[in-house]
Amino acid sequence: MSEKIKEILVEYKTKSNKDLVLAMDFLSKEFDTTKHLVIELTKKIDKIESTYNKILKEYESRKG
Numbered sequence: 001m002s003e004k005i006k007e008i009l010v011e012y013k014t015k016s017n018k019d020l021v022l023a024m025d026f027l028s029k030e031f032d033t034t035k036h037l038v039i040e041l042t043k044k045i046d047k048i049e050s051t052y053n054k055i056l057k058e059y060e061s062r063k064g
Contacts, residue, residue, distance in 0.1 A: 004022070005026050
């Protein structure tokens, strides 16, 4: 994050509309990037859980 963006985010009440648009564009991109990462991590966690459960089921079937 650039110093300009940081400044706008802190002092948004006194910044120009042009600066506010710049900050909103930045925040929108950050939101989309973060959302994508969360979705990808959720898929990975689901796959890990599924694989773990398959292995656990096999392990438990061998105990008895």
